Amino acid sequence: MQTRRTFIQAAGGGALASLLPLAASAQALDQVKIYYGFPAGSAGDSVARRIGEKVAGSAYSRNVAVVDNRPGAGGRIALEVLKSAPADGSVLALSPFSCTSIYPHVYSKLSYDANKDFAAVSIGAVMHHGLAVGPKVPTSVVTVRDFLAWAKANPQEANYGSPAAGSTPHFIGALLGLTANVDLRHVPYRGSVPGITDVVGGQIAAMVTPSGDFLANHRAGKLRMIATSGRQRSPFSPEVPTFAEQGFAELTTEEWFGFYAPAQTPAAAIARANAAVNAAVKERAVIDSLGVVGLIARGSTANEMAMSQQAEFERWGPLVKRIGFTAES
Template identity: 55%
Template sequence: MTTRRHLLRAAAAGSLSPWLAHPAWAERLKSTKLVVGFAPGGTTDLVARRVAEKMGGSFAETAIVDNRSGAGGQIACTVVKAAAADGQTLLCTPYSCMVIYPFVYSKLGYDPVADFTPVGIAATTTQAMAVGPLVPASVKNVQDYVAWVRQNPQHNTYGSPAAGSTSHFLGALLGIESHLPLTQVPYRGAVPGITDLVAGQLAVMFTTTGDLLPHYKAGKLRLLATSGTRRSTFAPEVPTFSEQGFANLTSEEWFGLYAPAKTPAGLVQAANTSLRTALQDKAVIDSLAGVGLVPTPSSPEEMAESQRSQALRWGPLVKKIGFTADS
């Protein structure tokens, strides 16, 4: 009893974090916010909102989403970097902000490793390659597309949701490996690119599989490949890039939660437990599936390891492509 009293006094005096003084992390916070670096309605925003709905009431009494869009998600990262390490501010982001951006931007306002503590992966998506009515129906796979572009070099452009995105790099890698001078047309998000694709103004588009599914199911475009290690559960009839001889185009991008650096381990674990519980909820699973996302719960340690391994993979690939934000 005396020891406990001394610990509480020390915590109150500021010499010991109250989260370490006693298991208060097991109690709910009053509130927490999930900061998202993209506009409402996008994939990252949807992940955050579905998770927040369930974390409110478990990890915190209330959980809200705070959209800080801009600079491809970088603004949200800097906001969370500067936040107090008390569990009241978390970041929900695609891994590109932590894995790819260090190789694309000469100056980032944050260090993906030093400034954040991984909480857990939430969901995973694959990319897909789609062609529209501008491409003949005889083009049924990636090799057919490569052959068609060789014969029709005026159609050597491909769309992506943004320069520096995973979609951009997959198209660039296809060009390098096929020895084709493919030129990216960067759009402001997937929707305008898909609109041009369906209208026959663009030959091919690389973007997340979920972005393309509604139009694919409606027969308005064709999927030539998906980027997973296995075929997508949402389009199992479509072969992967790897199956078609393009193993370098394998990509499974995850969306995850981060806390500011130095957040106490107890708080991180509590947030991870709440996240895992949310990802088991049928409503969350169904909502994520609607945009081609698969719940992929992980431990903080597994997320950190994935971040490290993906950075090791993407660094050389980005260098091979030769793209920087300054180029």
């Protein structure tokens, strides 16, 4: 736990450094690179690219950032690359918190230690996850409790997809089944799209995945989103109640995408990067473009991001243990 406190304190130092006049900092970099561990065109990729465009002309970077997609291993590859990248502020990685807060509970061996190898820079966006059902489930099912009752009455059909085994959506579905004492069988996919295709086609009953990925089909009536995971209803589907509203407060989670730098990056460089990200997420063009894919543009201090990472680590540890899932299981 000492290493976690050290990490948070180091990140806090970066946040304090952001109060220093930027004019006193080193000259802006010519260009920065942002690694992202999922494919181009995915929701998080939009965060990297939209914010990467807006850092140009700032005290951080003179030009638009280059986004380098390194998909695979559930987002871990991008962080592995970041670990050995130059610690001068010129290289960042964008990652969902699952890679740094949940994976340590899932994988007995990780090639990186989030507390020793990375420094928090800033949150860039937040997403809510959603539960949706398709034509395999009767139209009379309109709430989470309706779905659970149907699943209990139809055990052979009671399944749900997620974008990956060990992902936050996987665990939301698993916790739902455990809480309600209903056997919901998990069907892992490689990303949201193939799973949603199977829900719409009636191959599986339901899916849990980022709610933004459901929006087009939900609005077209091809599937029905019946819950979202935020503290409040999603601004992109305000007609859909949250899990908490329906009696499942334990499933409340708002997963963020955050920017990381190599651990030894100077505090002044982290401060400049933080300022650039926070300026970008306030721009209407960024807010609107992220909204299209169901993401809420949101910045933070480096310390706030580090504290949130620690809180999520502590929260998900006992939950993963309760679910009983490991990468080897």
